[in-house]
Amino acid sequence: MPDRPASTPEHDLPPLTIAPEPAASPAHTTHPEPPVDPSDLAAALLSADGGGGAELRGHVPEDPQGVVLVLHGGAERSHEPVSWRRLAVVRMLPFATALQHGAEGRLAVLRLKYRVRGWNGHEQDPVHDARWALERIRRVLPGAPVALVGHSMGGRVALQLAAEPDVAAVAALAPWVEGDARQPRADVPVLLMHGTGDRMTDPRRTAVIARRWEESGADVTYLRVPGEKHAMLRRASYWHRTVTDFVTEALLGPAPTR
Numbered sequence: 001m002p003d004r005p006a007s008t009p010e011h012d013l014p015p016l017t018i019a020p021e022p023a024a025s026p027a028h029t030t031h032p033e034p035p036v037d038p039s040d041l042a043a044a045l046l047s048a049d050g051g052g053g054a055e056l057r058g059h060v061p062e063d064p065q066g067v068v069l070v071l072h073g074g075a076e077r078s079h080e081p082v083s084w085r086r087l088a089v090v091r092m093l094p095f096a097t098a099l100q101h102g103a104e105g106r107l108a109v110l111r112l113k114y115r116v117r118g119w120n121g122h123e124q125d126p127v128h129d130a131r132w133a134l135e136r137i138r139r140v141l142p143g144a145p146v147a148l149v150g151h152s153m154g155g156r157v158a159l160q161l162a163a164e165p166d167v168a169a170v171a172a173l174a175p176w177v178e179g180d181a182r183q184p185r186a187d188v189p190v191l192l193m194h195g196t197g198d199r200m201t202d203p204r205r206t207a208v209i210a211r212r213w214e215e216s217g218a219d220v221t222y223l224r225v226p227g228e229k230h231a232m233l234r235r236a237s238y239w240h241r242t243v244t245d246f247v248t249e250a251l252l253g254p255a256p257t258r
Contacts, residue, residue, distance in 0.1 A: 002073055002074055002075050002076060002119075002152050002153045002176055002200060002201070041060050041062070041064070041108075041140060041141070042060035044140045045058075045060050045108065045110065045136065045137070045140050045141075046058065046060065046110075050132065050136070051115070051129070051132055051133075052115060052132075053081065053115035053116075054112065054113065054114055054115050054129040054132055054133070055084075055112075055113045056110045056111065056112055056113075056133060056136070057084070057110070057111050057113070058070075058096060058100075058108065058109045058110035058111050059096075059100045059108065059109045060108045060110075061105045061106065061107070061108065064106065064107055064108040064141065064144065065106045065107060065144075065145075065251065065252060066106075066107050066108070066144055066145040066146065066147065066168070066251035066252065067107065067108045067109075067110060067137050067141060067144050067145070067146045067147070068096075068099050068103075068107055068108070068109045068110065068146075068147045068149060068247055068251075069110050069112060069130070069133055069134070069137070069146055069147070069148050069149070070092045070095060070096050070099075070109065070110065070111045070112065070149045070150075070154075071092075071112055071126070071130060071148065071149065071150035071151070071154030071155075071157050071158055072086075072088045072089045072091065072092045072111070072112070072113070072114070072150075072151060072152075072153075072154050073088040073091070073151050073152030073153045073154050073155075073176075074088060074114065074117045074118060074119065074126060074152070074153040074154075075117045075118045075119070075153070076118060076119055077118045077119070077120055077121070078116060078117035078118035078120070079116045079117075079118060079120065080116060080117045080118075081115065081116060081117075082113050082114050082115065082116060082117055084113055086117075088117075088151075088152070088153075089111070089113055091151065091231065091232070092111055092149075092151060092154070093111070094236065094240055095149060095151075095239075095240055095243055095244075096109050096111050098240040098241070098243070098244045099149070099243070099244050099247055099248075101244075102244035102245070102247075102248050103244075103247075103248055103251075103252065106252055107247075107248070107251060107252070108141070108144075110133070110137075112129060112130060112133045114126045114129045115129055119153055119156070119176075124160075126153060126154070126157045127157055127160055127161070130148075130157050130158075130161055131161070131164075134146065134161070134164060134166070134167075137166070138165075138166060143166065144166065145166060145167075145168035145169075145250075145251050146166050146167050146168060147167075147168060147169040147170070147171065147247045147250060147251055148161060148162070148167060148169070148170045148171070149171045149173070149243060149247065150171070150172055150173065150175065151173045151174060151175075151232070152173075152174055152175065152176055152200065152201055152230065153176050155172035155173055155174065155175025155176060155177075155201075156172075156175055156176040156177065156178060156180070156181075158170050158171070158172050158175070159172050159175060159177065159180075159181035159182070159209070160180050160181060160182055161182070162181065162182050162183065162184035162188065162190065163182040163183065163184050163185065163188075167184065167188060168188060168250060168251060169188060169189050169190075169191075169246070169247055169250035169251060170184060170188065170189075170190045170191070171190075171191040171193075171243050171246055171247060172190070172191070172192050172193075172206075173193050173194075173232065173239065173243070174193070174194050174195060174198055174200070174201050174203075174206075174230050174232065175192070175194070175201060175206060176201045177201070177202065177205035177206055177208070177209055181209055183213050183216060183218055184218060186217050186218060186219065187219070188218075188219065189219045189220075189221070189246070189250050190213065190218060190219060190220045190221070191221050191223070191242070191243065191246045192206050192209070192210045192220065192221070192222045192223070193222075193223045193225060193239065193242065193243075194206040194207075194223075194224060194225065195224075195225045195226075195227070195228025195229055195230065195232070195234075196224055196225065196226050196227060196228065197227050197228055197229045198228070198229055198230045199229070199230065200230040201230060203224065206222070207222065207224075210222035221246070223242065225238070225239070
C-alpha cells in the first residue's frame with residue numbers, strides 16, 4: 001500500500017476478498033456542469049467546474065477516437081489537498097506524453113488530479129474523483145472507449161473501475177492491490193506491471209490477481225520488471241513504451257506492419 005513498505009510474508013498475506021461497492025462520498029460535492037460546445041471539446045473536458053477540487057489536464061485533439069485517463073498515486077490516509085506539483089502527480093506526466101506521441105493525435109490523454117492525497121478508508125476519495133472524470137468523458141464524448149492507466153493508489157482505482165461502462169482497457173502499474181478490484185469484461189484487456197524490488201506495494205498481490213483473473217477468462221498480461229522499484233525509474237523508457245503500445249493497440253487497433 002502507498003506510503004508503507006510491503007513486507008508481509010507471503011503465507012501471511014490476507015485473502016483478496018471481494019469488497020462491497022463504495023458508497024457515495026459526502027465529501028465530494030459536485031456542481032452543475034456547463035453545456036458541451038462540440039466545437040471546443042478541450043474546454044468541455046478540461047473545465048474545472050463540477051469536480052469539487054478534482055481537475056483534469058491534458059491533450060485533446062479535434063476528433064479523438066478514444067480517451068486515456070491517467071491516475072496518480074497517493075497515500076493510505078490523508079485529506080491534504082493535492083497540488084499539480086506533487087511528485088506522485090508529476091510521475092505520470094512522462095506516461096501521458098508518451099501516450100500522446102504514440103497515439104499520433106488520435107487519442108485524448110487526460111491526467112486526473114484528485115481532491116485529496118488519501119484513499120481514506122470507506123470514503124475512497126480517489127475512486128469518486130475518477131468516477132467524476134469518467135462521467136465528464138461520457139458526457140462530452142458519448143460512447144468513446146476509455147483506457148485507465150494508474151500507478152500505485154491510481155492502480156487500485158483503475159482495478160476497482162475496470163468493469164465500468166466504456167472502459168475498454170486497464171493498465172495498473174505497481175498497483176496497490178486489495179479485495180475491491182472488479183474483474184472487467186472478457187473483451188477488456190488488462191496490463192499488470194510490477195517491479196520485483198518494490199517495497200511500497202506488493203508484487204505478489206499483483207501476481208495473485210493476474211492469475212485469478214486469467215483463470216476466470218479475463219484478458220490479462222502480467223509483466224514482472226526485474227529489480228525495478230516503486231518509482232519506475234530504473235527502466236523508465238520500458239514502462240512508458242510498454243504502456244503506450246498496450247493502450248494504443250487496445251483503443252486504436254494493432255499498429256500497421258512496415
